[in-house]
Amino acid sequence: MARSASRTARIRRRQLVERRLPMTASITMHYELALLHNYLIVGAMLFCIGLVGFISRRNMIVMFLSAEMMLQGVALSLVAFSRVHNDFGGQILVVFVIAVAACEAAVALALVQVLFSRRKSLDIALWHQLREEGLPPFPAQPLPEQTPEKPQWPRLPPAGVQPAPPSELTDYRPDV
Amino acid sequence: MIDPRHLYILATVLAALGMWRLLPRADAGGRLGGAALVAVALGLFAAGLPGLSNWIADCVFYVLAAVTIVAAICTVTFRNPVYCAIWFGLSLLGTAGLLLLVGAQFLAIATVVVYAGAILVTFLFVLMLAQPEGRASYDRVSFESLLAAVASIAILGLLTVAIAGVFQRSGESTAFPAPPQSAELHQKVLHPLHTAQLGAELFGRWLIAVEVAGVLLLVALVGAAVIVLHARSGRQSSGPQHPQSGGPQQW
Numbered sequence: 001m002a003r004s005a006s007r008t009a010r011i012r013r014r015q016l017v018e019r020r021l022p023m024t025a026s027i028t029m030h031y032e033l034a035l036l037h038n039y040l041i042v043g044a045m046l047f048c049i050g051l052v053g054f055i056s057r058r059n060m061i062v063m064f065l066s067a068e069m070m071l072q073g074v075a076l077s078l079v080a081f082s083r084v085h086n087d088f089g090g091q092i093l094v095v096f097v098i099a100v101a102a103c104e105a106a107v108a109l110a111l112v113q114v115l116f117s118r119r120k121s122l123d124i125a126l127w128h129q130l131r132e133e134g135l136p137p138f139p140a141q142p143l144p145e146q147t148p149e150k151p152q153w154p155r156l157p158p159a160g161v162q163p164a165p166p167s168e169l170t171d172y173r174p175d176v
Numbered sequence: 177m178i179d180p181r182h183l184y185i186l187a188t189v190l191a192a193l194g195m196w197r198l199l200p201r202a203d204a205g206g207r208l209g210g211a212a213l214v215a216v217a218l219g220l221f222a223a224g225l226p227g228l229s230n231w232i233a234d235c236v237f238y239v240l241a242a243v244t245i246v247a248a249i250c251t252v253t254f255r256n257p258v259y260c261a262i263w264f265g266l267s268l269l270g271t272a273g274l275l276l277l278v279g280a281q282f283l284a285i286a287t288v289v290v291y292a293g294a295i296l297v298t299f300l301f302v303l304m305l306a307q308p309e310g311r312a313s314y315d316r317v318s319f320e321s322l323l324a325a326v327a328s329i330a331i332l333g334l335l336t337v338a339i340a341g342v343f344q345r346s347g348e349s350t351a352f353p354a355p356p357q358s359a360e361l362h363q364k365v366l367h368p369l370h371t372a373q374l375g376a377e378l379f380g381r382w383l384i385a386v387e388v389a390g391v392l393l394l395v396a397l398v399g400a401a402v403i404v405l406h407a408r409s410g411r412q413s414s415g416p417q418h419p420q421s422g423g424p425q426q427w
Contacts, residue, residue, distance in 0.1 A: 052252055057200075061260075
């Protein structure tokens with residue numbers, strides 16, 4: 001009796017789970033269409049995360065990494081479209097995207113190297129005023145404050161003997 | 177049944193706030209809260225996605241997508257640019273896995289070889305050459321983090337809602353093309369000799385484009401060399417050795 005009662009409880013629990021499942025996987029569609037939908041969403045997310053980085057970061061190299069990430073998002077979408085149309089065009093476009101990204105990385109890193117050797121800094125904000133001769137200066141926004149970084153000391157457990165104070169402290173006699 | 181567009185809108189708002197808290201800012205607090213917000217937003221996005229055919233395909237896709245997206249977020253938000261580059265490499269590996277899952281074997285390998293093998297190493301090389309001692313102030317404070325996060329994630333919201341809307345309408349109308357059958361796919365895109373088919377297409381129909389891409393690579397190579405050499409010679413000619421020289425050397 002007890003066993004059959006537990007079985008009915010298990011069956012009821014499974015029915016509950018099955019009734020809850022369509023909430024999480026909210027739509028059911030054809031496999032290829034679902035794959036296309038998911039890849040488009042992931043591609044859009046990669047693109048927009050790269051956009052956040054490209055707009056807001058100030059390190060030139062991180063900006064270029066973000067731009068490459070945007071290209072990756074587009075590549076994902078292209079490959080998904082290639083599958084759903086059963087055509088190699090999207091994948092071939094991605095091959096060319098990779099080639100162009102390699103060219104872009106080569107030229108961009110040469111430029112970064114030159115700019116770094118001019119100012120000894122990778123900060124893109126130092127080049128706000130880059131313009132042709134004779135043009136009025138761009139009314140740049142003030143840079144964010146340069147705050148000194150808070151040092152983070154390692155937290156060590158107290159153990160062992162206390163180290164001796166440095167010699168310039170022990171040898172210092174103010175009355176002499 | 178929940179409309180996935182509502183989930184996406186909610187996730188967009190949460191993701192914008194979370195990205196703002198995660199980006200490097202002057203007041204370096206609230207990063208844990210930002211990470212939690214972004215995690216909830218990613219969960220909402222995942223809840224809105226339609227399920228694939230079986231749970232194994234679902235699991236593989238969700239794991240690869242989560243690795244890709246989380247590594248991408250870490251790339252954008254980490255303070256140390258070396259860590260950014262390494263997270264970007266992980267994101268590329270996740271992307272390569274996603275490409276493999278959708279059947280693009282050659283592109284997956286090319287992504288790993290070209291991006292993670294060559295471009296990323298070049299980035300790291302320049303980073304090691306140009307990185308100052310310690311963490312620079314421009315890595316700790318970013319431009320307009322709130323505006324950047326809100327604007328970019330708003331674009332994400334528009335894109336996802338538009339995509340979901342298109343797929344919801346595709347059930348009623350015939351605007352969307354019929355999905356290909358498995359047999360057709362195995363004739364072409366998922367052919368067992370996938371790379372051979374891709375190469376035949378690339379060097380057949382797109383041969384001129386391949387030649388143009390080769391020229392582009394050559395031009396980029398020469399251009400990169402000229403940029404560095406020109407800067408070096410320009411610095412020498414403007415130095416004290418050549419006070420009479422009229423301008424930078426002509427190339």
